[in-house]
Amino acid sequence: MTRxxxxxxxxxxxxxxxxxxxxxxxxxxxxxTLRDLEPLGPSFVSVTYRGGxxxxxxxxxxxxxxxxxxxxxxxAHLICVAHTxxxxxxxxxxxxxxxxxxLMALGGDPPTEPGEGxxxxxxxxxxxxxxxxxxxxxxxxxxxxxxxxxxxxxASDRDHLAEKLSMADFAITQFFFEAEEYRELVADLADRGVxxxxxxxxxxxxxxxxxxxxxxxxxxxxxxxxxRLHAADGRGxxxxxxxxxxxxxxxxxxxxxxxxxxxxxxxTLNRSSATREIYSALGLATP
Numbered sequence: 001m002t003r004x005x006x007x008x009x010x011x012x013x014x015x016x017x018x019x020x021x022x023x024x025x026x027x028x029x030x031x032x033t034l035r036d037l038e039p040l041g042p043s044f045v046s047v048t049y050r051g052g053x054x055x056x057x058x059x060x061x062x063x064x065x066x067x068x069x070x071x072x073x074x075x076a077h078l079i080c081v082a083h084t085x086x087x088x089x090x091x092x093x094x095x096x097x098x099x100x101x102x103l104m105a106l107g108g109d110p111p112t113e114p115g116e117g118x119x120x121x122x123x124x125x126x127x128x129x130x131x132x133x134x135x136x137x138x139x140x141x142x143x144x145x146x147x148x149x150x151x152x153x154x155a156s157d158r159d160h161l162a163e164k165l166s167m168a169d170f171a172i173t174q175f176f177f178e179a180e181e182y183r184e185l186v187a188d189l190a191d192r193g194v195x196x197x198x199x200x201x202x203x204x205x206x207x208x209x210x211x212x213x214x215x216x217x218x219x220x221x222x223x224x225x226x227x228r229l230h231a232a233d234g235r236g237x238x239x240x241x242x243x244x245x246x247x248x249x250x251x252x253x254x255x256x257x258x259x260x261x262x263x264x265x266x267x268t269l270n271r272s273s274a275t276r277e278i279y280s281a282l283g284l285a286t287p
Contacts, residue, residue: 002073003138004044004102005169008197013043013263014284015199018270020047020058029270030062034070036272040279043263044073046104046172056091064098075140076100079108080121088127092134103137105168125164132167143171143198145181146219158185162192170196172265175203175219177248179255186260197262204249204274206242208233246274250281257282 007013016037021027037045045066049059059076066074076095078088095103105127108119121127124141131137141164147157165171176182182200189198205214208229211221221229225248232244253264266275 002044002101004073004075004140005138007043007073008170008262012257012261013199014040014279015044015046015263015265016042016275017046017048017201017265017267018062020049020055020062021270022058026270033268033270033272034066034072036276037268038070038072040276040284042072044075044102046075046102046265047077049077049079049106060091060094060098063095063100067099073102074100075102075104077104077106078127079106080119080124080127081108083119083121085120085130088121088130089134092131092137096134096136101136101138102140103131104140104142104172105131106142123160123164125167128164128167138170139168140170140172141165141168143173143185144218145173145176145185145200158188158192162189162194165189165194165196165198168196170262171198173198173201175201175214175217175267177205177219177222177225177252179252179259182256182261183259199263199265200256200261201265201267202249202253202278203267204245204278205229206245206274207238208241210245242274246277246281249274250278253278253282 004013018030018033021030047059047063049055063074063076066072078091080088105124107124121130128139128141131139143161143165144157147154173182173185186198189195203214205211205221205225211226211229214221228248229241229244232240256264266278268275
């Protein structure tokens with residue numbers, strides 16, 4: 001097993017994110033995606049977690065399965081919401097017993113299942129502390145290039161992030177579409193004395209229907225980008241939109257790699273084609 005903190009200390013990392021499948025059809029799609037992306041040699045991959053016993057098991061099974069049957073370095077997501085401290089400790093111990101060393105510590109969205117409470121730990125930094133108490137983990141946390149929806153303002157949001165990241169090994173950002181957002185985030189952290197690696201999150205927008213969904217997910221597509229996608233649609237329909245979305249994402253990656261970004265983290269939505277095309281365009285690997 002390899003710790004992500006050690007990988008980042010050696011140089012840039014390139015990573016992919018997946019979510020656990022809910023049914024056989026999603027499982028088949030994910031298996032195909034993993035087969036397509038594994039030859040690209042990602043530094044690590046992360047597996048999301050929505051909470052609840054069923055999602056917990058799916059994440060655990062996928063992460064430990066990757067560890068046993070692939071060459072991939074997996075990172076498990078874990079959230080505070082709807083868990084007691086003891087439950088979280090038991091999950092962490094189970095991961096360490098299975099050989100998992102990398103963890104993404106998240107606060108989590110408000111609980112939606114009947115009977116689920118907020119949990120004993122209210123903030124991600126408490127989960128970071130618990131993971132360190134268990135021992136053996138390289139711990140990442142989430143960062144918002146804009147501002148967390150629950151934060152009162154950007155300054156307080158950056159203060160909380162700096163506190164959280166001072167205890168963690170690295171951060172991965174929510175996806176965004178303009179490099180300046182990333183540069184401002186890193187500069188704000190530096191002003192607060194934090195220089196831990198912050199990996200920019202990349203999400204290519206490959207359809208017009210994705211534009212409103214991006215805003216709902218916390219990162220609105222800027223006007224200039226929407227205009228380029230609509231213009232592509234006028235030239236060649238959905239196929240042209242997809243190509244333009246990949247080009248735009250590639251341009252963002254090139255600009256980020258021209259800065260001090262410690263790598264790139266791709267949100268794949270469990271599909272491989274757009275990520276492979278961006279990889280190829282950047283000269284990182286040949287699909």
